[in-house]
Structure formats: structure tokens, C-alpha cells
Amino acid sequence: MSPPSSIAAPLPSALPTRAALAARPATGGALIVVGILLVAINLRAAITSLGALLDEVTTGLHLSGTTAGIITTLPALSFAAFGGLTPVLARRLGASRLLIAAMGVLAVGQALRALTGSTVVFLLTSALALAGIAIGNVLLPVLVKQHFPTRTGLLTGVYTMTLIAGTSTAAALSVPIAHAFGSWRAGLGVWALLAVAALVPWLFTRPARTTGPTDPAAALARIRPARTGLGWAMALFFGLQALSGYAAMGWLSQIFRDAGYPATTSGLLLAGVALVGVPIALLMPTIAGRGVNLRALVLLMSTAMAVSYVGLWLAPSTAPLLWVALLALGQGAFPLSLAMIGMRARTSEGTVALSAFAQSVGYLIAALGPLLVGILYETTGAWTMPLAFLFGAAVLQAFAGLAAARPRYIEDEAAG
Structure with a gap:
């Protein structure tokens, strides 16, 4: 009797069998794992660093209470909006190349919002950074399935744990970094470097062979x-x-x-x-x-x-x-x-x-x-x-x- 989480019915001929999936080698091996974990650690840092420094940012940019409220709801709204565009973009660019673009967008958005003195530009660049995170949210399960079809559970657990670690690290270190450099801008901008680091491994890996139909x-x-x-x-x-x-x-x-x-x-x-x-x-x-x-x-x-x-x-x-x-x-x-x-x-x-x-x-x-x-x-x-x-x-x-x-x-x- 098959376990509850699997299906015993035969797969359509256009799709590979489970055994065929298992036979596909991982593409990039350790470098891919490093790339996945570096992306995961970035997926909340831009949010929790801002949360930790929200008082300083509000004072520095003279934000109203309404604007500060918008900032706190912006992540979920951005994830909803930009995550829905990911399938179209992935279809055109491929998952790996799209992830490189997403980490680049995240880095640029975080750097620019740390430099601006305009409320409007701060909101727009924050949304830009969050667009990169939204795409990464959607793509990581896909890339894990592509590159490690027989170890999806283990890799999903590891990158989720890394995501949580990144969340806590950014929340804990952003204020000390801001104090060390004498500005909240340093506490926000430093995380752009982490996003740049996340795209580097993907520049040296080849895309995984996708499963499924030829089109x-x-x-x-x-x-x-x-x-x-x-x-x-x-x-x-x-x-x-x-x-x-x-x-x-x-x-x-x-x-x-x-x-x-x-x-x-x-x-x-x-x-x-x-x-x-x-x-x-x-x-x-x-x-x-x-x-x-x-x-x-x-x-x-x-x-x-x-x-x-x-x-x-x-x-x-x-x-x-x-x-x-x-x-x-x-x-x-x-x-x-x-x-x-x-x-x-x-x-x-x-x-x-x-x-x-x-x-x-x-x-x-x-x-x-x-x-x-x-x-x-x-x-x-x-x-x-x-x-x-x-x-x-x-x-x-x-x-x-x-x-x-x-x-x-x-x-x-x-x-x-």
C-alpha cells in the first residue's frame, strides 16, 4: 500500500517517472547548495533590518504614521503582487537566470533606499527590493526540485532554517551596525552586499535539465x-x-x-x-x-x-x-x-x-x-x-x- 503522500497511479507518458527523476544528477552539487542557502538568508533580511530601524528611519525621513504603516504592510503586498509575475518571467528567462536578476534587483533596491532622502523614492526602492525577494520566494522550491529531485525534503528544511537564521541575524545586527557607523543608512545598506554574494554562485552554474513536456x-x-x-x-x-x-x-x-x-x-x-x-x-x-x-x-x-x-x-x-x-x-x-x-x-x-x-x-x-x-x-x-x-x-x-x-x-x- 502506497504512503498517503504519494500516488500509485501511473504517470502520463509525457512526464518522467519517479525513477527517471531520481536518475537525473544534481547540477552543480555543492555550489548549488551554497547558492540556495545564500538566497535563503536574503529572503527576510531587507524586511527585519527595516523593522529593527523603523524608528530611526521614520525620524530621519520625517515619515508620517500612515507612511510608516504602509511600510509595515508593504512586504506581504509586494510578495503577493510580484510573486504572481514569476511564472511568466521564469518561462522567458529560466529559473536560474531569473534568480540572478532577482538578487541583483534586491541588492540595488536595498542600496538605493539607504541613500535616498525622499520618502517616495524610499518606498519605491523598498518595493524594488521586495520584488527580488518575492521572486526568490517562488523560485527556491522550484530550483530545489530541479537540482535535487531526490532530496527535496532535506534541502527544503535546510534552506528554511537558513531563512529563519537570516531573519534573526538581520534583526539583531542592523541596529549595532547603524550605531557603529553613526547612521541608520549603514544598518540598511549593508545587506545589499549579502544580496550580491547570493547571485555569485549562480553565475558559475549551468541550468538544471527541466522535467516535463518538451514545450x-x-x-x-x-x-x-x-x-x-x-x-x-x-x-x-x-x-x-x-x-x-x-x-x-x-x-x-x-x-x-x-x-x-x-x-x-x-x-x-x-x-x-x-x-x-x-x-x-x-x-x-x-x-x-x-x-x-x-x-x-x-x-x-x-x-x-x-x-x-x-x-x-x-x-x-x-x-x-x-x-x-x-x-x-x-x-x-x-x-x-x-x-x-x-x-x-x-x-x-x-x-x-x-x-x-x-x-x-x-x-x-x-x-x-x-x-x-x-x-x-x-x-x-x-x-x-x-x-x-x-x-x-x-x-x-x-x-x-x-x-x-x-x-x-x-x-x-x-x-x-
């Missing part, structure tokens, strides 16, 4: 996830877990402060979510790729998240470490969702299409999380309604994840 453009044009149940299930699962993640990053520290903890302790508890999440991010895709029942994993992640919200509502000061650990376990849905994108597509074209759709729609959903939590908190003056909203999102996440975990492929649904 990738025609194949990709036929794969429209928006017209499939799997596409929407993946988009909702990805979006709802991201909504919870963004809301936690924005408000968890405040929840603990309102429960009576000092600011320093509240910040450490927030950092604990990322710390506990590192081994989970490493292991989750590997576990998912070894035939473990994906539905069981979905239920585990969603239940942990829901229980954490109940605990934060009823007894935030009773067992804070437990709520942090459960929330970190629940946020293991992020690496799980990335792994599922690759597992629900047979071809590189299918992976690009599903990754772009799930992340574009998903980040649009995610943008609502911190905003709605803030509105509910400000309106009611308490955490009951915001946490009830997040509990409901975790329940919906479970249903969407269970639907996405059903063993099928996006190419089959698109053809049907």
Missing part, C-alpha cells in the same frame, strides 16, 4: 492553479499559516507585556518562537518527504497553534514557555507548506505555477493578520477578540491543509 511555455500556460481545488487549498493553507506568523511577529511581545512581563522578557519570549522553530524548520520537510501521513502533520501543526492561542487568552502568564513552544511547533506549517508545494507537482512548470499562486494569494491573506489583530485590539482594549480571530484562522488552516494533503498533482487537476 515548457505551453505546459505552464495550461497549468492554472486558480482553476483547481488543489491550487486554492494550497493558497489558503499557505496564507493562513503566514497570517498567524505575521500576527505573532507583530503582536506576541505586546501580549506578554500586557500580561505583566517587562519589555526585555517579552522580547526574549518572541525570540524564543524563532529559536524553537529552527530545528522544526529543518526536520519538517524531511519528515514530510519520507511518506509520513501529511494529514497528521497538518493536524499537529494546526492543533498546536490553536492550543497556544487558547493558552495566551486564558493564562498568558501561567506557562509562557509552553505557549511559545506550541506556537513555534504550529509555525512548522511554513516549512511544511513549502515542502507540499513541491510534492503536489510532477514537473518544474507545475512547481513554478503552484508556488507562485499559493504564495501570491497566501501573502495577500497574510497581510490582513497584523492589521485585523491591531484593529480588534484597539477596538476592544483586550486580547480576547484578537486571539479568538487567530484561533479561528488556525481552524480554517487545518481544513485547508487537510484538503491540500490529499494525494494528487496540480498537472492532473489542471488537465482535468
Whole structure:
């Protein structure tokens, strides 16, 4: 009996078999791994460095409160907008060359926004940098599947862990760097060098042989996830877990402060979510790729998240470490969702299409999380309604994840 995460039905003749995929050698080997990890460490640095220096940037550029609010929602909105363009660009340039362009755009955007004194230019160059990140978000699952078809779980876990490390590193070092150089501009601009470093390995690698039909453009044009149940299930699962993640990053520290903890302790508890999440991010895709029942994993992640919200509502000061650990376990849905994108597509074209759709729609959903939590908190003056909203999102996440975990492929649904 085949495991729940695989399909026993024979593949169409136009597509390679699983054995044929396994026979394809990795292209570039260690250099490709280095390239993937360098890209991953860049995928949140531009965001968390700005978050750490937002007060200094607001003062330096004389930003209004409204403009500062726009800046905080810009990442999710940019991911939604630019991620949707990635399949078209990948079709024309190829995944590797497009990734080089994306890292170049990221480097230029970060450098220019650190130099400008104009609010409008700062917003535009921030959007430019985020466009590079959005494309990288979509392409990494594709490149992992292309170059390491038999090790997608392991590589997905490693690059997700690296992404989390990059998030924390930029948040921790941006302020000290700014202080060392006497300007917030240094704290933002230094990360452009990291983006330049990320594109270098890809300049010396050859593209992987893609899997699937001989006409990738025609194949990709036929794969429209928006017209499939799997596409929407993946988009909702990805979006709802991201909504919870963004809301936690924005408000968890405040929840603990309102429960009576000092600011320093509240910040450490927030950092604990990322710390506990590192081994989970490493292991989750590997576990998912070894035939473990994906539905069981979905239920585990969603239940942990829901229980954490109940605990934060009823007894935030009773067992804070437990709520942090459960929330970190629940946020293991992020690496799980990335792994599922690759597992629900047979071809590189299918992976690009599903990754772009799930992340574009998903980040649009995610943008609502911190905003709605803030509105509910400000309106009611308490955490009951915001946490009830997040509990409901975790329940919906479970249903969407269970639907996405059903063993099928996006190419089959698109053809049907």
C-alpha cells in the first residue's frame, strides 16, 4: 500500500517517472547548495533590518504614521503582487537566470533606499527590493526540485532554517551596525552586499535539465492553479499559516507585556518562537518527504497553534514557555507548506505555477493578520477578540491543509 503522500497511479507518458527523476544528477552539487542557502538568508533580511530601524528611519525621513504603516504592510503586498509575475518571467528567462536578476534587483533596491532622502523614492526602492525577494520566494522550491529531485525534503528544511537564521541575524545586527557607523543608512545598506554574494554562485552554474513536456511555455500556460481545488487549498493553507506568523511577529511581545512581563522578557519570549522553530524548520520537510501521513502533520501543526492561542487568552502568564513552544511547533506549517508545494507537482512548470499562486494569494491573506489583530485590539482594549480571530484562522488552516494533503498533482487537476 502506497504512503498517503504519494500516488500509485501511473504517470502520463509525457512526464518522467519517479525513477527517471531520481536518475537525473544534481547540477552543480555543492555550489548549488551554497547558492540556495545564500538566497535563503536574503529572503527576510531587507524586511527585519527595516523593522529593527523603523524608528530611526521614520525620524530621519520625517515619515508620517500612515507612511510608516504602509511600510509595515508593504512586504506581504509586494510578495503577493510580484510573486504572481514569476511564472511568466521564469518561462522567458529560466529559473536560474531569473534568480540572478532577482538578487541583483534586491541588492540595488536595498542600496538605493539607504541613500535616498525622499520618502517616495524610499518606498519605491523598498518595493524594488521586495520584488527580488518575492521572486526568490517562488523560485527556491522550484530550483530545489530541479537540482535535487531526490532530496527535496532535506534541502527544503535546510534552506528554511537558513531563512529563519537570516531573519534573526538581520534583526539583531542592523541596529549595532547603524550605531557603529553613526547612521541608520549603514544598518540598511549593508545587506545589499549579502544580496550580491547570493547571485555569485549562480553565475558559475549551468541550468538544471527541466522535467516535463518538451514545450515548457505551453505546459505552464495550461497549468492554472486558480482553476483547481488543489491550487486554492494550497493558497489558503499557505496564507493562513503566514497570517498567524505575521500576527505573532507583530503582536506576541505586546501580549506578554500586557500580561505583566517587562519589555526585555517579552522580547526574549518572541525570540524564543524563532529559536524553537529552527530545528522544526529543518526536520519538517524531511519528515514530510519520507511518506509520513501529511494529514497528521497538518493536524499537529494546526492543533498546536490553536492550543497556544487558547493558552495566551486564558493564562498568558501561567506557562509562557509552553505557549511559545506550541506556537513555534504550529509555525512548522511554513516549512511544511513549502515542502507540499513541491510534492503536489510532477514537473518544474507545475512547481513554478503552484508556488507562485499559493504564495501570491497566501501573502495577500497574510497581510490582513497584523492589521485585523491591531484593529480588534484597539477596538476592544483586550486580547480576547484578537486571539479568538487567530484561533479561528488556525481552524480554517487545518481544513485547508487537510484538503491540500490529499494525494494528487496540480498537472492532473489542471488537465482535468
